[in-house]
Amino acid sequence: MRICAIGALALLTACSAARQYSLAGNAVDMPASDFTLTDQDGKHFTLSQQRGKEVILFFGYTHCPDVCPTTLAALAAALQKLAPEQRARVRVAFVTVDPQRDDAATLRRYVRIFNPTFYGLTGTEAQLDPVYAAYHAWHQKLPGSPATGYLVAHGSTIYFIAPDGRLRVLHDWHDSLRSLTHDMKELTK
Amino acid sequence: MMRWTSIGPAALGLLFCALPANAGQTIVVTGVWSRPAIGTGVVYAKIRNDGSAADDLIGVDSPVCKTAEMHESTASMPSAMGSMPSPMGSMAGGMMMGMHQVQAISVPAHGSVQLQPGGYHIMLIGLFRDLKPGDKIPVSLHFRHAGTIEVNSNVTTTSP
Numbered sequence: 001m002r003i004c005a006i007g008a009l010a011l012l013t014a015c016s017a018a019r020q021y022s023l024a025g026n027a028v029d030m031p032a033s034d035f036t037l038t039d040q041d042g043k044h045f046t047l048s049q050q051r052g053k054e055v056i057l058f059f060g061y062t063h064c065p066d067v068c069p070t071t072l073a074a075l076a077a078a079l080q081k082l083a084p085e086q087r088a089r090v091r092v093a094f095v096t097v098d099p100q101r102d103d104a105a106t107l108r109r110y111v112r113i114f115n116p117t118f119y120g121l122t123g124t125e126a127q128l129d130p131v132y133a134a135y136h137a138w139h140q141k142l143p144g145s146p147a148t149g150y151l152v153a154h155g156s157t158i159y160f161i162a163p164d165g166r167l168r169v170l171h172d173w174h175d176s177l178r179s180l181t182h183d184m185k186e187l188t189k
Numbered sequence: 190m191m192r193w194t195s196i197g198p199a200a201l202g203l204l205f206c207a208l209p210a211n212a213g214q215t216i217v218v219t220g221v222w223s224r225p226a227i228g229t230g231v232v233y234a235k236i237r238n239d240g241s242a243a244d245d246l247i248g249v250d251s252p253v254c255k256t257a258e259m260h261e262s263t264a265s266m267p268s269a270m271g272s273m274p275s276p277m278g279s280m281a282g283g284m285m286m287g288m289h290q291v292q293a294i295s296v297p298a299h300g301s302v303q304l305q306p307g308g309y310h311i312m313l314i315g316l317f318r319d320l321k322p323g324d325k326i327p328v329s330l331h332f333r334h335a336g337t338i339e340v341n342s343n344v345t346t347t348s349p
Contacts, residue, residue: 065231065313066262067286069224070306073346106227113225113319114346138267138285145290147256147314148229153287155267172283174307 019164021186024179025171032159032167033134037095037127040108040120045093048165054187055091057159058173059137061098061152062110068094069114071158071173076115078181086188089163093119097139097154099128135159162187215240216296216335221328221342222349223313226320230254230313232328232342236294237301240335245293248331255315257328262288262307293333306348320344 021027032047032055039045047055056075060068075092082090094111096102099122102110107120122128132139139154156173160183169183221234230253238244249257264284286307294309296302304310311328313320320326324344331337343349 062227063229065226065229065260066288066306066310069226069231070348073224073348077347109227109319113227113321140285140287142287142289145258147258148290148312151288153265153285155283156264156286157283170283173286 019162021162021168021183021189023169023186024182025160025169025175027169028167030167032161032165033131035127035131035134037121037123037131038104040104040111042104045119045121047161050091050161051165052163053089053091054163054184055093055161056184057093057095057135057161058157059095059097059132059135059139060154061096062102062106063098063148064152064154067154067156067173071156072111072114072118074173074175074177074180075158075184076118077177078184079115079117081177081181082185082188086185089188090184091119092117093121095121095128095131095137097132097137098152099123099125101149160184160187214335216244216332216338218330218338218340220349221340223320223324223326223342223344225322225344225346226313226316228316230316230320230326232257232311232313232326233304233306233348234311234330234340234342235301235303236296236330238296238298241298242334243298244296244335245333246296246330247293247333249311249328250331251313251326251328253317253320253326254313255317258312258314259291259294259309260288260312261291261309262286264307296332322346 034048036044036046058071102122111118111120137155139152142151142153144151158171160169162168217237219235223230223232251257267285322344325341328340328342329337
């Protein structure tokens with residue numbers, strides 16, 4: 001009886017300490033590693049300053065014809081399914097794995113074709129490398145043709161960070177629009 | 190001289206054998222679409238072969254870009270995955286998505302091939318202008334046997 005009571009108390013404490021979400025993707029619960037990068041307008045973007053907003057990160061490059069546009073289009077479509085007040089609490093940020101070719105102006109043109117509110121983040125290697133490491137954002141240059149120049153293979157996880165700054169769910173780039181929309185909504189509740 | 194006369198009819202026979210594959214429209218391209226893009230674009234489509242012989246897509250071009258190539262996206266396990274434990278779990282970082290150029294995309298006889306996200310796709314390199322939703326862009330698909338097929342690709346944000 002006493003064990004039950006203690007158990008229930010522990011559960012209550014846990015519930016009040018951390019928000020419970022019902023998630024479609026791979027649920028995780030850990031602090032999202034903080035960073036400061038440069039956004040598409042040349043301004044600082046600091047993750048910890050986005051508290052109160054849900055932040056969705058994806059790592060890719062603007063020369064990518066297939067995976068990155070598919071992912072950003074899916075996130076844009078999911079965002080459109082949210083009520084306007086929920087939508088205003090979501091920040092989608094595309095972090096380049098190709099800073100050599102993706103400057104702020106290029107990222108601005110690129111992310112804006114999907115949604116005018118999307119962020120495109122870049123930085124120096126010294127700024128970006130710790131971010132890649134913290135999020136396990138694998139990437140590797142691959143030889144391309146003379147026309148394409150080099151290609152970049154890259155990780156395909158979409159990271160959903162809750163308004164309290166905790167990384168709460170991971171999705172894969174080709175997860176369904178329904179599951180992306182579900183979790184995007186869930187974290188803004 | 191003797192040799193030529195004996196080879197001639199055989200060659201002529203081969204030519205006639207090849208003709209049915211060329212005659213009529215055996216290759217049908219449907220559902221052609223592109224995503225909005227700057228610099229580098231994409232074309233997806235379904236290619237159906239109603240003929241009794243396999244055919245190959247061997248080249249693509251479009252007036253909207255400098256060069257077009259055929260590519261295939263592939264997923265691989267990053268070498269670091271597994272050796273680097275992560276509190277995010279085993280899927281942290283996800284599969285490594287890469288791609289490589291292909292010289293031809295085979296379309297089997299009485300079969301079809303789908304160019305789609307995560308698989309075969311046409312890459313438009315060096316776009317002369319941004320591709321915006323609602324645009325229609327002309328694309329020429331060159332087949333080994335069926336010759337050139339002209340299509341229009343619809344630029345759209347959502348896959349049809």
